[in-house]
Amino acid sequence: xxxxxxxxxxxxxxxxxxxxxxxxxxxxxxxxxxxxxxxxxxxxxxxxxxxxxxxxxxxxxxxxxxxxxxxxxxxxxxxxxxxxxxxxxxxxxxxxxxxxxxxxxxxxxxxxxxxxxxxxxxxxxxxxxxxxxxxxxxxxxxxxxxxxxxxxxxxxxxxxxxxxxxxxxxxxxxxxxxxxxxxxxxxxxxxxxxxxx
Numbered sequence: 254x255x256x257x258x259x260x261x262x263x264x265x266x267x268x269x270x271x272x273x274x275x276x277x278x279x280x281x282x283x284x285x286x287x288x289x290x291x292x293x294x295x296x297x298x299x300x301x302x303x304x305x306x307x308x309x310x311x312x313x314x315x316x317x318x319x320x321x322x323x324x325x326x327x328x329x330x331x332x333x334x335x336x337x338x339x340x341x342x343x344x345x346x347x348x349x350x351x352x353x354x355x356x357x358x359x360x361x362x363x364x365x366x367x368x369x370x371x372x373x374x375x376x377x378x379x380x381x382x383x384x385x386x387x388x389x390x391x392x393x394x395x396x397x398x399x400x401x402x403x404x405x406x407x408x409x410x411x412x413x414x415x416x417x418x419x420x421x422x423x424x425x426x427x428x429x430x431x432x433x434x435x436x437x438x439x440x441x442x443x444x445x446x447x448x449x450x
Contacts, residue, residue: 263363263371266347270357278357282348285393286317294390295351306383307376309350310391311335320399327397327404335387342387344376349393356383369410 254272256265270278277299281287291310298308314332316324335346360378363371379385398404 260365261368263365263367266371267362267365270354270362273354276354278352278354280347280350280352281393284317284396285312285349287349288313288392288394291349291391291393292351294388298386298388298390299351299353302384302386304384305386306356306379307345307350307352308386308388308391309345309347310393311339311387311389312349313392313394315394317394317396320397323401323404324397324399328395331395331397336389339387339389342385343380344373345379345385345387347372347375348395349391351391353383 254268256268266280269280277296279292279295287310295308295310299305312328312331312335314329316328319325356379359382360375362375364374367374376385398407
């Protein structure tokens with residue numbers, strides 16, 4: 254399936270959802286490869302837990318392609334960050350996720366105005382209605398960037414959406430701007446004279 258012009262990941266995922274015929278939609282990013290038992294494991298988790306609307310997995314501790322120390326370090330960090338948060342979580346990464354079709358019928362698809370962190374936004378809409386499970390039984394090898402400069406640029410770009418999190422949490426709004434956090438965001442106390450506090 255091709256989309257021209259490129260309208261971004263949200264539009265591509267929504268087109269895939271519309272074209273899919275199954276009761277479970279499996280998302281897999283183009284820079285990842287699932288281990289052989291991951292699909293069966295995701296389906297088993299959904300089957301055994303009717304309240305679960307989404308199950309998503311972890312990154313393998315070895316990169317898809319070993320391009321050197323930057324890639325190895327990055328996937329190892331991502332692997333352990335997600336593994337230690339396994340269980341019921343507040344949001345999902347859809348790079349390797351299985352979602353019941355009924356979820357999209359109830360809450361709608363991905364926000365096509367977002368070009369990044371669209372999964373966090375969808376996870377926020379999903380969480381009040383369904384359980385979200387992060388599991389180490391769904392595993393994907395990820396092809397990570399191999400040079401430090403592009404890695405830092407990507408990390409900075411993705412961090413920009415997290416900037417409003419502390420202020421939002423103080424106002425009682427959206428708590429979870431960080432995927433797979435078991436605890437709510439803890440915002441520092443507002444500084445004296447801070448108009449947002």
